[in-house]
Amino acid sequence: MNGKLCAVGVGPGEPELLTLKAVKALNEAQVIAVPKGYAEKESVALLIISPFIQGKKILELVFPMTDDKEVLTNSWQEAAEKISSLLKKGENVVFATLGDPSLYSTFNYLKATLEQYDTEDFIVEIIPGINSFSAAASLLQEPLVEGSENMAVVSTPQNTSRLKEIIELFDTVVLLKVHRYFEQVLDCLKELGLENNGYYVSRCGSSKEFFSQDLETLAGEKLDYLSMLIIKK
Ligand SMILES: C[S@@+](CC[C@H](N)C(=O)[O-])C[C@H]1O[C@@H](n2cnc3c(N)ncnc32)[C@H](O)[C@@H]1O
Structure with a gap:
């Protein structure tokens, strides 16, 4: 068998x-x-x-x-x-x-x-297993969505107009694989006046766990593959 x-x-x-x-x-x-x-x-x-x-x-x-x-x-x-x-x-x-x-x-x-x-x-x-963005929300002690709010979980798009569209449509946006296009995402958030609405989380659940809401300090850094950005309006 x-x-x-x-x-x-x-x-x-x-x-x-x-x-x-x-x-x-x-x-x-x-x-x-x-x-x-x-x-x-x-x-x-x-x-x-x-x-x-x-x-x-x-x-x-x-x-x-x-x-x-x-x-x-x-x-x-x-x-x-x-x-x-x-x-x-x-x-x-x-x-x-x-x-x-x-x-x-x-x-x-x-x-x-x-x-x-x-x-x-x-x-x-x-x-099934506990996914990374649920673990990140627990670390941040922030609910992802409440009441009638809605949320998108996406692989960070390279195309900034697509990214803007997604951010505008949803109350909460989880950007996985964000390390590749972090600078573009930050520029996009600035244009939308949302640069203080993002939580960067990397390696959550490990000894190297890190999070920050100060996105500007991360610009130009080599970011971890195991990282995400949670944008909450
Ligand atoms: C190929 S996806 C895998 C997602 C995984 N299956 C899940 O359920 O979370 C890899 C992406 O998930 C996110 N990720 C996975 N583990 C993570 C962790 N421990 N901390 C932060 N982000 C993580 C990152 O955005 C990473 O680029």
Whole structure:
């Protein structure tokens, strides 16, 4: 019988923010697959789950941090082949993913690749996790939305008119992957008179956790990939 593939959301950074269900799945897995952006760097997901996986077989999968579709497709294909051969041997595989698996997770590309290229039916389970912006809101002790307010969670757009449109439409806007376009975002906030309405949060839930409302001091800095901006009007 084929093994089961289980995507486990491991939360934003603190091992204590894993769910009981996530820990149970890690205990029951024969192999734990973890994503990383660079071969030479450590996997943040692996770091988070390390207290719970003593003696487990670890499969590190590199998904390069690039927009190059061909490079990405190759990495999904390579990962899908490795996971497929484990599942066919009857091994249960957990894929540990940061935050929640439904929010910008590589897991979904991996699952689609498996479904596309492998004729075998595998059982897949998805275990939700605490996402990064919920953890950030707890850190800030700020509600994200109240009453009839509405919110958008987006991958920071490069296009500033699109960004302005989103900020104007919603009461709260969460900009993930903000590190790439932070200066443009700051200029846009200034134009809208909202430069004091943003909370920058990086590495929340880890020992390197940081937040600031003084966005101007961050301009020109090399910002962390694991960072976001929460804009509240
Ligand atoms: C590929 S997305 C993954 C989101 C993740 N699945 C989730 O549920 O939060 C990566 C982006 O999430 C945000 N992020 C993830 N973990 C974070 C953390 N611990 N602190 C701040 N931002 C984080 C950052 O904006 C980062 O660029």
